[in-house]
Amino acid sequence: MVQALEIKGLRKEYNGFFLKDISFSLPQGYVMGLIGPNGAGKTTIIKLILNLIKKKAGEIRVFGMDNLKQEIEMKSRIGFVHEVPSFYGYMKLERVKSIVSRFYPAWDDKLFSRLCGEFKLPLGKKISSLSRGMNTKFALALALSHDADLLLMDEPTSGLDPVFRRELMERLSEIIQDEQKAVLFSTHITSDLVRTADYITYIQGGEIIFSSTKDKVREDWAIVKGENELLTDEILPLFKGIRKSQYGFKALTSDIEKVRRQLSGQNLIVEKASLDEIMFFLSKGEINA
């Protein structure tokens, strides 16, 4: 299977933040959601792929191309949508398009016009007059119009209304249908990933907690509920995060079978964990409760 994106042992240190030995891969034809709380390192990873910031160590390959040695070829195949699109505010949309299009040999003007029509983008208006959502739509139209094989999207849905968010997710699913393209998008709105993502990579404090298929995440991770007395020293290491109240505990585990075995015969409720719950317990759940 050809890897659209392959990251090995990536490290970065800046402004007191550490990205520690990040490794994951995204095959062609799939959508990966990069999730984690604010400040986890999602944007840093995307910036490192695009060489917007310098890595300390590690390797980044896009369709087998080294992101530094084959920078131009690699970037030609990437479509980038930044969280806060940074275009020159005093320029009209069509002017920005005419500048950007020259850099991409595969630029499709008809597709761009069609997308602008669909997104209701006013080409004659200045960038500064667009709302944040419209700015994101414009960035998306630019990214899609040069037939990018890898779409990198940094929090693309944060400024969008629910209708367009849904449309965007559907469009991402369409993009990967030919099995040649791939999408990596970072978000902290986990509901966006439920329908679209095939892979989930969870990052927290600059470290990858897990990176696997969405189905495997659903199989492996669970919420366990029970009485506080069940939380013995042998059981505690099985939980990644625990919330306790006077009525009992609620904990996250990535090893359902072991929990079931060790607490067999006890009054337990085990439910599949949602991405929101995983994120909540991993970032806010007390471990040594």
Next chain:
Amino acid sequence: MFKYVRRELILNKNLIIMFLVYVSVLWIWVSLQKIPPKMAIIIFSFIVPMLSLSQQAREDKFKAWISTCSLPTTRNTMVKARFFTLWIFTFTALFYAVVVSALIPGNQTMLAQLLTLKTLFLSLFFISLCFAFLLPFIIRFGIVGIMIFLVAAQVLGIVFLMLTRLTGRNENFLRSFINLIIDGIKYLFNHEGTLLFYITIILAAAALNLFSLKISQFLLARKDF
């Protein structure tokens, strides 16, 4: 690189128009005030690189480096294109200044002085000098860096002046440095315009630009956006 140069020219279209209007006004003022062409050239040489400052101010304001650096191009190419664009500005402005001078009635003497090979070469040399000094600074530290530099230079000047007063000595490092620059400029203007002089000027300008280009590329390559 030319795609990037085209981008720079489109982005700065309005700025270039404003600049040409400014050059016209400046040149008319220079003619009316009967300012010597040598001085006019020095003023002009400091103003052209200011275009680069305005350009950087926009990059900073719109945080445009992120979208710029995500385009399929390298940072080295971006720096080369920026130097190349500034040279296009320079030649356009110089040519335009000559045209404006020619259109001002009774300005033939100044035009004759301007159109000598020596003044044109010296203009280009001084502009290179300003580019070479300013661009690495602008590229690495942005507009804020330049402001800090100017303020620091001003503070340093005040400190030197105070020290001169306090110690009662007329000679100090800053004064010597400024005198050295003035003497250098005087020497260049008074030197006979021989072939060797022109070749030296061209080589010095080329070496300065190349050095500045390499420093700028080195600095931008290490910058995180």
